[in-house]
Amino acid sequence: MRRTVRVLAPLVTMGLVVWGGTAAQAAPPSVPSDLQQVQVRQSLLGTHTWYQQTYRGIPVVGGYYATHKVGGKVTVDDGRKPVTGLADTTADLSAQHAKSTVAGRLGKQPGSTELVVVPGSPAKLAWMTLTPTSRGTYRSLVDAGTGAVLQEKNTVREADGTGRVFDPNPVVRLQDESLTDNDNADGPQFRRAYRIVRLTQLDRGKSTLQGAYANNISENQVSSKHRVFLFNRSQDGFEQVMAYYSITGAQEYIHRLGFRHVNNEPQDFNTVGFTDDNSFYDPSVDAITFGTGGVDDAEDNEVIWHEYGHAIQDDQVPDFGEGEEAGAIGEGFGDYWAVTMSQATSPNTKVTPWACVMDWDSTSYTTDEPHCLRRTDGPKVYPGDLDGEVHDDGEIWSHALWDVNRALGRTTANRVILESQFFFNPVITMPQAAQRTVTTALVLYGPRAAAKTRAAFHARGIL
Numbered sequence: 001m002r003r004t005v006r007v008l009a010p011l012v013t014m015g016l017v018v019w020g021g022t023a024a025q026a027a028p029p030s031v032p033s034d035l036q037q038v039q040v041r042q043s044l045l046g047t048h049t050w051y052q053q054t055y056r057g058i059p060v061v062g063g064y065y066a067t068h069k070v071g072g073k074v075t076v077d078d079g080r081k082p083v084t085g086l087a088d089t090t091a092d093l094s095a096q097h098a099k100s101t102v103a104g105r106l107g108k109q110p111g112s113t114e115l116v117v118v119p120g121s122p123a124k125l126a127w128m129t130l131t132p133t134s135r136g137t138y139r140s141l142v143d144a145g146t147g148a149v150l151q152e153k154n155t156v157r158e159a160d161g162t163g164r165v166f167d168p169n170p171v172v173r174l175q176d177e178s179l180t181d182n183d184n185a186d187g188p189q190f191r192r193a194y195r196i197v198r199l200t201q202l203d204r205g206k207s208t209l210q211g212a213y214a215n216n217i218s219e220n221q222v223s224s225k226h227r228v229f230l231f232n233r234s235q236d237g238f239e240q241v242m243a244y245y246s247i248t249g250a251q252e253y254i255h256r257l258g259f260r261h262v263n264n265e266p267q268d269f270n271t272v273g274f275t276d277d278n279s280f281y282d283p284s285v286d287a288i289t290f291g292t293g294g295v296d297d298a299e300d301n302e303v304i305w306h307e308y309g310h311a312i313q314d315d316q317v318p319d320f321g322e323g324e325e326a327g328a329i330g331e332g333f334g335d336y337w338a339v340t341m342s343q344a345t346s347p348n349t350k351v352t353p354w355a356c357v358m359d360w361d362s363t364s365y366t367t368d369e370p371h372c373l374r375r376t377d378g379p380k381v382y383p384g385d386l387d388g389e390v391h392d393d394g395e396i397w398s399h400a401l402w403d404v405n406r407a408l409g410r411t412t413a414n415r416v417i418l419e420s421q422f423f424f425n426p427v428i429t430m431p432q433a434a435q436r437t438v439t440t441a442l443v444l445y446g447p448r449a450a451a452k453t454r455a456a457f458h459a460r461g462i463l
Contacts (some may be wrong), residue, residue, distance in 0.1 A: 006305030015299035024462045046070030060117045085122025091144035096144040098127035161199035163241040168301035168342045169360035172352045181295045186232040204324045209244040213251035215266035239271040239298035246304040263315040271298045281310035294364030309334035316421045323427030325391040332397025372452045376402040381461035403456035416441045434462045
């Protein structure tokens with residue numbers, strides 16, 4: 001279900017930054033005359049100008065054109081539609097006729113009307129109306145010659161719901177390392193750990209946990225006509241809500257950082273049926289599966305965020321992790337992503353330090369306190385502490401990223417880290433990946449940020 005998106009990004013070669021992309025040119029191309037500029041947007045690395053296609057000055061439905069300028073090079077996305085067989089651009093029916101037609105259908109008067117061209121063979125003139133209703137705004141296309149309604153849809157793309165979750169998990173929430181799974185039973189000890197949260201980006205018109213950034217594929221999916229999902233930890237629906245909430249929140253955070261092409265799709269997840277005390281991301285089907293052995297893995301946000309980290313990297317670099325050190329980078333980034341997402345909602349205490357990964361899930365198989373599956377502040381260095389096991393070796397990479405975070409601050413560090421991963425490859429080594437991260441810090445934030453980033457990798461022996 002992965003959507004292919006075209007990403008324009010710098011390529012790092014021997015410490016130099018060169019720019020490239022589809023249809024790259026040394027100078028901006030001449031913009032065709034049948035366009036009307038809609039907007040100009042500035043991303044982290046370039047300027048993006050969007051145009052509306054027109055035909056004899058009339059907007060063409062679905063027709064677009066965009067230029068992307070980065071580092072002096074320009075790429076073009078040409079989405080113009082063919083307009084054939086349209087001899088006349090004079091409407092036979094009035095705008096008021098179209099508004100009356102729509103008002104009779106929807107029971108509301110349209111708020112605006114515009115003459116448009118509907119592409120096809122032949123193309124047609126139509127009145128496009130926008131009608132606000134309690135269910136959202138409806139866009140209608142009324143044939144300007146016959147009065148027939150050609151198309152009508154609700155433009156609202158998502159809805160909100162309500163769910164009960166742990167955030168990030170009960171050990172952190174209650175600052176209590178003595179909590180145990182107790183065979184998945186609920187109890188009064190968990191009462192103060194629950195939070196009632198807003199579930200955003202849900203698909204409008206559906207009663208299940210499918211949305212813009214997360215897609216529940218679990219068996220026996222929970223549903224609610226009014227989008228109210230209030231379960232406790234003893235019920236399968238609780239983990240489904242947890243996974244939807246956590247994955248959606250992670251992608252919304254990525255958007256706030258300025259990225260639109262980092263796993264920007266509904267991520268499949270499954271929280272039931274796998275009884276091992278383990279979870280995994282499967283790139284062959286682009287899906288995350290959470291195990292239910294011990295503490296149900298999807299009860300701990302840091303497990304969810306770790307696995308989502310793998311989905312992020314696989315989206316940025318297809319087949320990422322084919323090499324041994326690349327695999328360790330993947331595990332290290334997953335641990336780091338879990339920790340940095342927890343920064344937003346967790347206190348950094350001696351009981352539950354930020355650097356401790358998966359405080360709640362690990363209560364089932366660890367005895368030391370604080371309970372941690374791994375940490376992002378361990379003593380390992382490269383290359384002496386490599387042992388060939390990706391999770392073990394990933395602790396070197398996660399510590400370096402954590403030091404970048406502490407040196408640059410959460411927001412700046414995460415922009416640098418996510419941007420740099422666009423330039424990784426499936427078999428990249430730690431020194432290569434570290435150098436590309438340093439170069440990215442230099443491009444985005446200048447020499448001081450690059451020096452601090454380099455120092456973090458140097459402290460781990462990577463650079």
